[in-house]
Amino acid sequence: MKEIQEFAKQFHKEMNWEISNESFEEARASLLNNYMLLTTEVAEVAEELRKAFNMTRTLVHEGMEEGNAFEMSKDFVKEDIGKELADCLAYMLKLYNYFGLDLEETFYSKMDEVKNRRNKDVAPVKK
Secondary structure, three states, rough: HHHHHHHHHHHHHHHOOOOOOOOHHHHHHHHHHHHHHHHHHHHHHHHHHHHHHHHHHHHHHHOOOOHHHHHHHHHHHHHHHHHHEEEEEEEEHHHHHOOOOOHHHHHHHHHHHHHHOOOOOOOOOOO
16 A cells, blocks of 8 residues: 555656645645545446446346346446546545545555444445
8 A cells, every 4th residue: 555655646747737835725626626526526436336327127137137237237337447546546645645644544544444433334234
């Protein structure tokens, strides 16, 4: 994770895509812009999921078994959803780097926190 975070830091610098820190107003505008771009990419992930769900529904309607239809649909969107997730990660890494956060440290710390929560969301047991 440290390598990808450092790569993103250098990439954003080379592309002149760093979040501005010149003044409060510039930083604010740059952070809001980055946040809007991130949420746009998240919406594009949702669009790829919608395509997969709609394709599955169509294939099932045409007589294909649901599991096979969903696998085919996932394969159909796999490349594009990967690109959209990569875009999301790039914007998230920009925020990590701006705030001087260590991606690996914060990730594992948060997962430990989630693991030890008292009020966990528990998935129903399949029978």
